[in-house]
Structure formats: C-alpha cells, structure tokens
Amino acid sequence: MQEVPRPVCVFLVPLVRDSDRLPHAPILWRLLQDALLRVVGGFTGPETVLCYRHRETTRGVWSPAVGEMPVEDLSRKYVAAVPQERIDELRALLRRVGNSFDQRVMYLEVAGYAEFLEVQPEDGFLEV
Numbered sequence: 001m002q003e004v005p006r007p008v009c010v011f012l013v014p015l016v017r018d019s020d021r022l023p024h025a026p027i028l029w030r031l032l033q034d035a036l037l038r039v040v041g042g043f044t045g046p047e048t049v050l051c052y053r054h055r056e057t058t059r060g061v062w063s064p065a066v067g068e069m070p071v072e073d074l075s076r077k078y079v080a081a082v083p084q085e086r087i088d089e090l091r092a093l094l095r096r097v098g099n100s101f102d103q104r105v106m107y108l109e110v111a112g113y114a115e116f117l118e119v120q121p122e123d124g125f126l127e128v
Helices: 026-040 084-100
Strands: 008-014 057-062 071-081 105-110 113-118
Touching: 008 084, 026 071, 026 084, 084 105, 084 113
Parallel strands: none
Antiparallel strands: 008 071, 008 105, 057 071, 105 113
16 A cells, blocks of 8 residues: 655744743643644654654744734744645644644644644643
8 A cells, every 4th residue: 555645744832931931831742742643643654653853942033913022932843744634633733732832823834835823712722
C-alpha cells in the first residue's frame, strides 16, 4: 500500500501567556501533546515517530495591532505531516490551544503557506 503524501504543517506555541507574560502550566504542554497525537496520528513519513518537535525554540516578533508595541516571543516549534482531510481539525485544535495558552493569534504554516488563526473564547479550550 502506497502512502498518500501529506502536507507538512508547522506551528508555534509561545512559551509565555499574552496577558501577563508568565510561563504556561506544565499540564498544558501534556494536553497539547495528547491532542496532537489524536489529530495527527503519530506518524511522519514511513517511520513511526512522534510527529512534532517541541524542544526546539524559535524567536519571533509580532505586532498585535496597529499602534501597539511589537511583542517578542520565544516559541516551541512543532512540525507534523498531517493528512489533508485533517488540516481543519488541526486549525480547530490550534484555536483551542490559543485559548488554553492565553494567545490572541496562533501561527500555522501549511505546505509553505502561513496562516494567522485569530482565537476567540467560543473556539474552546484543551481538555483532559
């Protein structure tokens, strides 16, 4: 059986909350990992591996709104090969991640195209 190519998705989760710039509770990182494994399935390519890297940090700067001071973030960068039909699930998950991790916007890149997912309370939160 030949594997169907999957788009590579990259997203960032800043190490601190937007509201008070404090670090996230460790349980949130575990909830994120568990949710990712459910959505992505735990495979990249033909090898059975975790399909994200969460120890690598990436520095970034963004401007929340016109007139607001730019914010520097240190983030964890995740990389996953996601089945095409599950990319909308990943977007929905990242909006829940944004709420749980107190972020206003989540950065997602799908096959080289960047998306900025605005986060709203009605998008929900990560759950146990």
